[in-house]
Amino acid sequence: MAPLILVFSSSGSEIPVNPLASSILHRLADDGWDGINGLALRSTFDPVAIWRRYASAIGVESRLQEDIEGEFVSSVKWQKYSFENPLIAPTWSTPSIGWEQSIVEGHPTHPMYKTRRFLPPIPDFAPGSYDLYHPKLRFIAMPRDSLKITYNFEELLDPLLQAASKTAGRQMDVPSNCVVVPVHELQLYHLREKFPEVYVFPAEYHLPLLAQQSIRSVVVPDAYKGLHLKLGVGIKLTSAVRTISPESAYLGPRFSAQVVPVLTMDRNIVTVARELASVVHRNPDGEIAKHCAALIREYHEGPGEDCGERHIVCTSLVERGHAGARDELPLVTRVFELDTEDKRAAWLEKYLIFKAF
Template identity: 60%
Template sequence: MLRATDLPPHARASFATAARLLSCLVTESLLRALYVPLDSPGCVGVCVVLSGPASAKAPTAYTADDVLVLVPLRHVPVFKHDSDATDARGRDIALLDPLDMLPLVLQVRQGRDALDRSEAREKLVSDVVGALDAAGWGLGKAVNLVALEDSVELWHTYARSIELEAAMAADIASELASAVKWQTYSYEHPAQAPLFDSPSIDWEQSIVEGHPTHPMHKTRHFLHPIPPIEPGDYDLYSPRIRLAALPRESLKITGDFEQLLLPVLECASKNAGAPLEIPEGHVVVPVHELQVRHIRAKFSEAVIYPEAFHVPARAQQSIRSVVLSDALHETHLKLGVGIKLTSAVRTISPASAYLGPRFSAQVVPALRIDPAILTVAKELASVVHAHPDGEVAKHCAAIVRECHENGSEARGERLIVCTSLVESGHAGVESGVPSVVRVFGLDTEEKRIAWLDSFVQLFFAAFLPQVLHNGVAFEAHPQNTVARFSLAAPHKLLGFIIRDFGGLRVHPPTLLASTGVALDVAPGHSIIAETLDDVYTRMYHTMIHNHLQQLIRVLELHYNGKGWDVVRARLRQAVPRGHALERVWLSEDAKTLPGKCFMRMRMVGAYRHHLHAPFPNLLHYMGTSRKADEDSQHSHAVQG
C-alpha cells in the first residue's frame, strides 16, 4: 500500500497541503466529489473531484473535461445523508478527510504520456481507470492519469475555474507555497518524540504537521517590514524578548500590567549588566524580537532598548505565546507578532486586549465550572497602543496570562497540550504511531476505547456546563486545550486547562440571566452570539468536528464507528433530556450542522467572523463497512 512516509520530504509536504486543500473544497461544498468503489490492494475506492463549473451539472453530463482530480482512498469517506446509494456514477461525498486518502492525487490529461510510476502506482492507476470505466464514466482511450506534483498548481486550477480575483488567488497561492516549504523542513528535521516525562513546553514544540485539515497548516508568512525568513534560518520556538518604552498616553493599559512585568525588566537588566533607564512618563512593553521592526516603523515615539536588554523565551505552538522561565513563574506572555500562521496574523487587537482581563475577572468566576475538572487560564493584564487605527495598534500589544504549566510537577501533574497528542512522525520513534498511542501504551482496541471514554467523559464535564447553563462556548480546540494527567502511573486524566479568549462565543442575555454579569466587550466583537444556536455552532466545531474527530481518527476508532459510540453515550449523559442542545445536536432531524469553512473564509478575507456551510453531523456517524460499500455502494454513514 502507498504510504506518505515513503515519499521524499517535498513530495510528502506537497501532498499534505493538497490533501487539506481538497478536504476543504469538498467538505465546504465548494466542489462536488463522488465516491466510486474499487478493489485494489490497500484502496477501497476513488474520489472523483469535479471541476468548479462541472459541480453544478446534471450527473449524467460528466466527461473527462469535468474532472478536476482523482484521489484513491484508503478508507470510505462520509457521504451526504441524501446521496443516492444506487447511482452507478458514484455517491456524493459530504466530508473528505486527509486521512481518508492515499498519498496520490491524479490529474486527467488528454494525449499526454503519464509520469514515471512505480509498479504499485501503475497497478493502482490501472485499477482506478478500470473502476471508472465500469461505473460508466467513459474517460476515453486517449486519457492519461498524471500524478499531481504541485499542490499550488491544484489551487491555481481551481481558482481559474471559479474566476477568483487574481490578487486574492495569488495571495492564497503564496500561503500554500509557504505551507509546503515549511512542512518540507519539518519532515526533514522532525521534532524529537516527547515522552510522558517531557516538560510541557517540549510537548508544545513537538508539532510535526499541525492542523489536520487547514490548507495553510504550516504557513509562515512574515509581514513587512519583517524580512522573509527561510526555514532553518531562525528558531521561531526560541525567540528573545526585547523591550520598548512608550509614553503612557500612547497606551491603553488594563490591570496591573507594570507590576506583573517587573520580573521581566529585572531579568533584562541583569542580562544587559546595566540598569534599565525608563524615561519619565513612559511604560515598558515587551516585544518579540521579530516585531521590533514593526514597532520602529509604526510608532515613532517608541524608545527601543538595545539588544543587550533581552530575556530568552520558549514559544508555545502559537508562536506568539512565550514562556520566560528566567523571569516569570506563575505567568507567561502573549505578544503581538506580525506573522501569519494558518489564515490569521498573530497580532493582538485592541478589542482582545480589552476583553481578556475583564472576561477573566468578571465572567469566569461566575460561570458553571467544576474547578477540579476545568481551569481557565486567566488573562491578568494587557497593554495595547492607543492608535486610532486598530490595524496599526494591534502591532504593539501584550497580554500577561496565567501559566499553570509552571509548578505542575509539584502538584503531581503533567500538562500536555492536546494537539500534540495526535501528532506522529517524530524523530527516534516508529513512524506513523501518534503520541497518544505511544505514550499511553494504547496497543489494543480495548485500551484505546477505554482511554477515549475517560477523555470524552471529562471533556464534556469540563466544557458543556457553561454552554448548557451560561450560553458561553470556550474555543476548546486542541491548541487551546491542555490536558492534565497524574504523574503517578497509570497517568490518569484529571481535567483540562483552557486558554485564549479570541474564539469565545457568548450569548449575552443568557449570561446575564444565569450569572447576573453583563458582558463588557467592544461593540460588534466577534465573540458575541446573536442566538444560542450560534453558541452551539461554535462548540460543535471546536469540540466535535475538530477536537474529538481527529482524536478518534488517530485512535483508529472512526471508520468502525466505535469512537462515535463513546461520544454519543457520554453526550446523552451530559446533556439534560429536553435541553435545546439535545435537539440541535442529537435529534433525528439534525442531519447536518453548520461547519466552519476555512477556504470560504480565506477567499473573502474573513478570520474573526466565521463563515459556515452544512457539514455532516458526525454525532450520528455509525461507521462504514468496506465489504458492504464495495458490493452494493451502501454504507452505514451519516444516519439522521
C-alpha cells in the first residue's frame, strides 16, 4: 500500500505534477480559498517534510521536533537497507528465532519501526556496517555492593560463564567481591563512560548471540536452551531507548514469582515466559543505573524445537520480498503451500478455531 500525500509547494518546483493534485487545487480555487495563487500540490513520500509541517502547525517544541525528525530519518534509512538487503526466506527447518529475524517490513503502522539510533558514545553505525541480529555477549564485573541482585541470578548465569571460559580456553578470573554481569558488546561504550568501577573481561570471553526484533532480547545458542537474556543497550528503537530501568529489573522477577502462579487462565493455552532473575546497578540516578542491567527469562521456543515445534511471530507470516524468493507471495502462502483460494480459506478457518482466540 502506497499512500498519496500532497503538500503545497511553489508552482515552479521541478517535482512531477500529480493529475489528481491539480484537480484538487482547481477545486479549491473555484471554492474561493485564499492564498493558493502561485502554489501547486505535489505528492511526497518524505517523512521529514511531512513531520516539519505538522510539528510547526501544532507548535511542537524545537528540541523535541528535531529529535523526532532524527528518528524518522533513521527509520527510513534502515528500512531502505532492509528492502535492498532482505534475508533468506525461512522454511520449516529454520529455528524460531530465524523466523523472527526474517521480518523485512515489520510493523504495518508504526512510522518509526525501523529506527536504530545509537546513543553516544556508541558510534553511529551505518546500515550494514554492524549486524544487530548477530552481536556478541561480553562480560563485565562490578563490586557486589554496587548491584541489586534479584533471586538466583548468579546460579542461572553460571552456564554462560562456563561456556565463555571454554571459548577463551581458560577459566574466568573474577575479581574478589565482584559479580559478573553479561552485557551486549555495544553497551561497553556506555559502561566504560558511566561506571568507573567496571572491570571489562578480555574479548576472548564472549559468546555469539541471536537477537530478537527488540535487539536487546537475545538467544544464547551455545549455552542456554530454555533460557534467554534481556540486556540493556543504548539504542533507540521505535522512540524507546532499549535499556532496562531499575523498576523493571526489580518488578519483573517478583511479578513472575508471586503473581503469575495465581493468575486465572487456561495454562494449556497461555504460557508465560517468566523473568526468573535480574541484576541492576544501585546508582541513585535511574537514567545511569538503567545502562547496567540484565534479566534472565524463560525461553520456551528452545525446548519446543526439540519436539519439532516452531514458535512463529505472526508478523513474519505476512512478510514478502525475501532474498531468493521467486515471487512476492507472503510466507504464509508459500510455506503452507496455500496455492488456491480453497486452501487459504481452509487454513484460515483452522487458524481461527484455535482456543487462544
